[in-house]
Structure formats: structure tokens, C-alpha cells
Amino acid sequence: xSRDRSDKEKDTLKGTFTSVMLLGGFIALSWLGVFILFxxx
Amino acid sequence: MTATVMQAxxxxxxxxxxxxxxxxxxxxLLVAFTALLLGGVAGVLQGLVRGGMIELPSEIxxxxxxxxxxxxxxxxxxxFFIIGFLYAGVSKTMGGKLLGVVxxxxxxxxxxxxxxTILGTIMILANEATVLYTFYxxxxxxxxxxxxxxxxxxxxxxxxxGIFTQYRYWxxxxxxxxxxxxxxxxxxxxxxWQIATIGVAITVLFQxxxxxxxxxxxxxxxxxxxLFWYFGHPLVYFWLMPAYMCWYICIPKIIGGKIFSDxxxxxxxxxxxxxxxxxxxxxxxxxxxIAPVWKYIQVVLTFMVVIPSxxxxxxxFATFEQTGRAKGARGLFGWLKTxxxxxxxxxxPFMGMLVFIPAGAGxxxxxxxxxxxxxxxxxxxxxxxxxxxxxxxxxxxxxxxxWLIPHVLGKQLTPxxxxxxIIQTIIWLIGMFFMSGSMHTVGLFGSPRRTAYTTYxxxxxxxxxxxxxxxxxxGGTILFIGVILMFCNMIALMRAPKGDEKTAAEFxxxxxxxxxxxTPKWIERWGVWVGVLVVLILFAYTVxxxxxxxxxxxxxxxxxxx
Ligand code: HEM
Ligand SMILES: [Cu+2]
Numbered sequence: 001x002s003r004d005r006s007d008k009e010k011d012t013l014k015g016t017f018t019s020v021m022l023l024g025g026f027i028a029l030s031w032l033g034v035f036i037l038f039x040x041x
Numbered sequence: 042m043t044a045t046v047m048q049a050x051x052x053x054x055x056x057x058x059x060x061x062x063x064x065x066x067x068x069x070l071l072v073a074f075t076a077l078l079l080g081g082v083a084g085v086l087q088g089l090v091r092g093g094m095i096e097l098p099s100e101i102x103x104x105x106x107x108x109x110x111x112x113x114x115x116x117x118x119x120x121f122f123i124i125g126f127l128y129a130g131v132s133k134t135m136g137g138k139l140l141g142v143v144x145x146x147x148x149x150x151x152x153x154x155x156x157x158t159i160l161g162t163i164m165i166l167a168n169e170a171t172v173l174y175t176f177y178x179x180x181x182x183x184x185x186x187x188x189x190x191x192x193x194x195x196x197x198x199x200x201x202x203g204i205f206t207q208y209r210y211w212x213x214x215x216x217x218x219x220x221x222x223x224x225x226x227x228x229x230x231x232x233x234w235q236i237a238t239i240g241v242a243i244t245v246l247f248q249x250x251x252x253x254x255x256x257x258x259x260x261x262x263x264x265x266x267x268l269f270w271y272f273g274h275p276l277v278y279f280w281l282m283p284a285y286m287c288w289y290i291c292i293p294k295i296i297g298g299k300i301f302s303d304x305x306x307x308x309x310x311x312x313x314x315x316x317x318x319x320x321x322x323x324x325x326x327x328x329x330x331i332a333p334v335w336k337y338i339q340v341v342l343t344f345m346v347v348i349p350s351x352x353x354x355x356x357x358f359a360t361f362e363q364t365g366r367a368k369g370a371r372g373l374f375g376w377l378k379t380x381x382x383x384x385x386x387x388x389x390p391f392m393g394m395l396v397f398i399p400a401g402a403g404x405x406x407x408x409x410x411x412x413x414x415x416x417x418x419x420x421x422x423x424x425x426x427x428x429x430x431x432x433x434x435x436x437x438x439x440x441x442x443x444w445l446i447p448h449v450l451g452k453q454l455t456p457x458x459x460x461x462x463i464i465q466t467i468i469w470l471i472g473m474f475f476m477s478g479s480m481h482t483v484g485l486f487g488s489p490r491r492t493a494y495t496t497y498x499x500x501x502x503x504x505x506x507x508x509x510x511x512x513x514x515x516g517g518t519i520l521f522i523g524v525i526l527m528f529c530n531m532i533a534l535m536r537a538p539k540g541d542e543k544t545a546a547e548f549x550x551x552x553x554x555x556x557x558x559x560t561p562k563w564i565e566r567w568g569v570w571v572g573v574l575v576v577l578i579l580f581a582y583t584v585x586x587x588x589x590x591x592x593x594x595x596x597x598x599x600x601x602x603x
Contacts, residue, residue: 015375016361020351035409
């Protein structure tokens with residue numbers, strides 16, 4: 001059981017998943033920021 | 042159908058590099074870093090001029106050094122480094138040495154490109170070619186400037202044929218095997234280059250040379266710009282793909298891990314081939330004379346490149362996480378701590394990756410039509426490509442130099458050199474933070490690029506920009522220190538102490554993770570990819586280009602404005 005869990009911990013890519021989501025979020029926010037600037041001009 | 046990938050072994054990475062090939066590689070790097078040094082001198086002068094801190098002596102023009110900077114940095118530094126790097130990896134992974142004929146092609150390409158570089162630089166320094174690196178008509182340089190470009194491009198073609206020849210030879214002698222990842226990616230990169238440079242070749246040979254010699258009176262500006270940007274966007278992928286090669290192939294080995302997926306790496310390169318070329322209009326969004334629907338279509342194709350870019354980001358994170366977890370890292374981000382932060386071979390390219398996050402976000406903004414109207418020809422754009430090419434690509438290339446130079450010479454990467462490399466990287470990041478950061482900001486306020494010092498008669502808007510221009514100058518000065526240190530580092534790397542089997546710098550070629558799916562053989566059907574690419578290019582360009590030919594705008598006589 002505990003072996004199972006440590007195996008899971010070893011194979012997971014949850015950090016990668018979180019990172020790419022943050023990356024996507026950053027891109028969307030940057031885009032939105034400049035878009036709002038555009039709309040306001 | 043699948044086949045085994047020829048795996049590089051640790052012993053291969055350490056095996057001494059062929060002595061003859063080493064000379065070819067070093068010759069390329071020497072020109073590359075000399076161009077970086079000269080381009081850096083021009084760059085810092087530009088920053089100081091725009092910051093109002095110095096005035097150039099009257100014999101030197103601002104736009105003259107700006108031309109030198111653009112040409113030496115964007116065209117010469119990059120191309121020479123890339124070809125040197127690709128030849129090194131091709132020699133290393135596809136036979137251990139270059140075939141005689143390949144080596145000769147490499148040298149022929151090198152000589153032609155170097156002759157072109159020297160000729161072009163002389164023309165710029167003689168104030169005969171102040172046309173900026175984009176050489177837009179109707180600005181007219183001395184014809185020998187365009188002839189210099191022909192030398193560089195034809196030289197690079199021959200170098201490309203060399204890489205194709207070695208690859209074909211390897212395939213012939215290893216029937217049934219998938220090629221080494223490095224070789225595959227080198228071929229993909231050179232394929233992009235061959236197809237992209239057709240655009241410059243046509244405009245230079247059929248438009249600029251006859252027009253600059255005065256054989257024809259007028260030039261069709263629209264067509265020349267369209268052919269330039271048919272080349273100009275894939276040019277940036279020609280810079281990026283070799284950086285990605287370091288990330289996909291070398292970084293996993295350097296951090297003590299494995300390549301996440303060989304097939305995914307190859308697929309991303311195939312997608313880069315397909316979506317880097319039929320998209321030049323995103324540089325021409327503000328130009329009249331192209332129907333909006335064709336701009337729209339090319340913008341859609343532009344956005345397709347998000348797919349392989351995010352695949353690359355995913356693969357990098359996954360490699361880092363897998364490697365960290367194999368070393369026992371826990372938690373969501375514990376793997377970050379296991380990365381070799383003190384190793385410049387990792388640190389410099391990693392910082393390049395990190396910078397690519399804002400750089401890529403900026404690119405998506407640039408490619409969005411409405412926002413392009415806002416940032417077009419402002420310093421925002423200059424800030425953008427100092428992140429992409431001048432940081433992401435440049436830092437990755439610097440990171441490669443720290444092992445490539447000692448490896449081909451059988452020398453060591455000493456701890457002292459490694460420290461200097463880390464310091465160089467940090468200097469670059471600080472300088473770029475100030476320079477590119479203020480370029481981005483002041484660009485959003487409207488400050489134009491490609492403009493010498495002026496306050497527009499003390500117009501309040503322009504006066505408001507000045508502090509940002511001063512910050513740009515300070516950042517540029519810090520960067521210039523970084524350029525000098527990098528040049529010294531390159532010399533020091535060449536003079537490093539000899540190493541033996543244990544201590545000599547290795548050529549880090551990663552192995553694929555055991556759990557990864559085997560690479561499908563169809564990935565190497567180059568004919569299919571080129572076929573799809575040709576269809577995409579014809580789709581994106583035939584109608585609008587035909588329109589320019591059939592309904593040509595009145596041509597322009599040459600102008601020499603400097
Ligand atoms: C010492 C480091 C550097 C400094 C201080 C610097 C500074 C500058 C400045 C101030 C400009 C804008 C001038 C203007 O638009 O009026 C510029 C333009 C440019 N830089 Fe750099 N730069 C550096 C390094 C690089 C590198 C490494 C590359 C590419 C590999 C690069 C590529 C370019 C290009 C392509 C342009 C545009 C030229 C044009 O508009 O025609 N720079 N640089
Ligand atoms: Cu582009």
C-alpha cells in the first residue's frame with residue numbers, strides 16, 4: 001500500500017500539469033491586459 | 042510500424058570529437074561571437090544615443106550602426122552559430138565524423154558566408170548600405186550589399202546540403218532504424234531554411250540587384266516586402282529550432298534525466314516546419330494592398346504554432362518533473378529544487394526558456410490584428426525580439442558554447458569557467474530586464490522603434506518617454522558588459538586545460554525515457570511534410586501574391602536618404 005503510494009508519487013506529472021495551466025493563464029492575462037488597453041484607446 | 046531509435050550511450054557522449062570537424066565547428070563559432078561583439082558595440086551605442094547620453098560623431102549615422110547591429114546580430118551571429126552547432130551534432134550522432142564531401146560542403150558554405158559577411162560589413166561601414174537589416178525598398182544600398190547577401194544565403198544553402206548528405210548516408214547505412222533525434226531535427230531546421238530563403242533569393246536576384254545597378258528603373262515595393270516576410274518569419278524559427286534542439290536533446294542529459302518522448306519532439310518539429318512558413322502576412326498586417334481575408338487566414342495559421350510551442354513547454358516541464366521525482370522529489374513543485382542550478386549548461390538555457398514565457402505571450406499579442414495596430418513599429422516590438430532571439434535563443438546558444446567548445450577540443454569545462462558562465466547569464470538577465478522591460482512599456486505608450494534621439498520639439502508625450510529611454514540605455518550598457526564577458530569566455534573556453542576521458546567536457550545527448558512510446562517510422566516521410574507545406578504555402582499566398590503581380594502598384598525609384 002505504502003509502496004503503491006510512493007510509486008504514484010514517482011510517476012505523477014501533476015506539477016507539469018499545474019505549470020502548463022499557469023503558463024496558459026499567464027498568456028491569457030497578458031493578452032487580455034493589452035486588449036483592454038486597446039479597447040480603452 | 043515502429044523501429045528502434047539508435048540510443049546514444051554515455052560512452053558516445055564522452056568519445057573524443059573528430060579533430061578535423063572540430064576546426065569547422067570552431068571556425069563557425071569564431072565568426073558568430075565576433076559578430077556578437079561588433080553588434081554589441083553598435084547596440085550599446087544605440088541605447089546611449091536614444092537615452093540622450095551621447096551623440097555620435099558626425100561621420101557615423103544612427104541608422105548606419107542600427108543596420109550593422111541588425112545584420113550582425115540577427116543574421117550573422119545566429120546563422121554561423123546554428124550551422125556550427127548543427128554540424129557538430131550531426132558529426133557526433135551520425136557516424137562520429139563528417140563524410141569527406143560533407144566536410145567540404147561545410148567549408149565551402151563557411152567561406153562563402155564569411156566572404157559575404159565581410160563584404161556586407163564593409164558596405165555598411167562605408168555608409169553605402171544604411172537600409173537596416175530588413176533592406177526595405179525603396180531605400181537603396183550599394184549593389185554589393187545585396188551581392189553580399191547572396192553570398193551568405195548561397196553559402197548557407199551549401200552547408201544545408203552537407204547536413205542532408207550526411208543524413209541520407211546515415212539512413213542508407215542504417216536501414217530500418219529511426220534516425221538520431223539530433224539528425225532529424227537538424228534536417229528539419231535546414232529544410233525550413235532552404236524553403237524560406239527562396240523568398241529572399243527571388244527578391245534580391247530579380248528585384249534589388251537589377252534595380253540597384255540601375256538596369257531597371259523601378260521596384261515593386263509590395264512584392265519585395267511580401268517576399269521578405271515570406272522569409273522573415275521562418276527566419277525566427279530557424280533561430281528557435283536549434284535552441285529547442287538543445288532543450289529537447291541536451292538538457293535532459295545535463296539534468297541527469299531522459300527525453301520525455303522522442304516522437305513528441307519530432308512531431309513538434311514537423312509542426313514547426315508546417316506552420317512557420319505560410320504566415321509572413323502577420324508582419325504586414327498594417328500594410329495596404331493585401332485583402333483582409335488573406336491576412337486573416339495567415340493569422341489563423343500563425344496561431345497554429347501555439348500547438349508545437351505548448352507541446353515543447355509541456356515536454357520541458359515533464360522532463361524536469363520526471364527527473365526530479367526519480368531523484369526522490371515530492372510535492373507539487375519539489376522537483377524544481379533538484380535541478381542543477383549551479384551548472385551553466387543548464388542554467389543559461391533554462392533562463393532562456395523562462396524568458397520565452399513573456400516572449401511568447403508578447404508574440405501572441407503582436408499577431409492579434411487589432412493589438413498589432415497598437416504596437417506596430419513601436420519599441421514594444423524591439424523589446425519583444427530582444428526577449429525571443431536576444432535572450433531565449435542567445436542564452437541557449439551561450440549555454441551550448443560552454444560545453445561545445447571544450448568538447449570539440451577535448452578540453453574541460455572548469456569550475457571557474459562554469460562560474461563565469463553563471464555570472465554572464467545573470468548580467469544578461471539584469472540588462473535585458475531593464476532594456477526590454479522599458480522597451481515594452483514605452484512602446485505601449487507609443488514610442489517608435491528605429492528612431493534616433495529626438496524629443497519631437499519637446500512634445501509632452503515624447504518628454505514623458507525619456508526616462509524609459511534612459512532605463513533602456515542603462516540596460517543596454519549592462520548587456521554590453523555581458524557581451525564582452527561572453528566573448529572573453531569563448532576565448533577562455535578555447536584555451537581551457539586539456540581533459541582526459543573522465544574530465545573532458547561531454548556532448549550531452551539525451552536518451553529517451555523507457556516508458557515512452559517507440560517512434561513511428563512515418564515521422565521521417567519528408568516528402569509528405571514538404572508536400573503538405575507546399576499546399577499550405579500555395580493556399581496562403583497564391584491569390585494575394587497573384588493580385589500584387591496582376592494589379593501592381595506603381596513602382597518606386599531608388600532612394601538614398603542618408
Ligand atoms: C549588447 C546587447 C544589445 C543591445 C545593447 C541592444 C540594443 C538595441 C537597441 C537599443 C535597438 C533598437 C534601436 C531602435 O529601434 O532605434 C536594437 C535593435 C535590434 N536588436 Fe539589439 N541589442 C543587443 C543585443 C541584440 C542581440 C543579441 C540581437 C539578436 C541576436 C539583437 C537584435 C536586434 C535587432 C534585429 C534589432 C532591430 C534592428 C532594426 O530595427 O533594424 N540585439 N538593439
Ligand atoms: Cu513572425
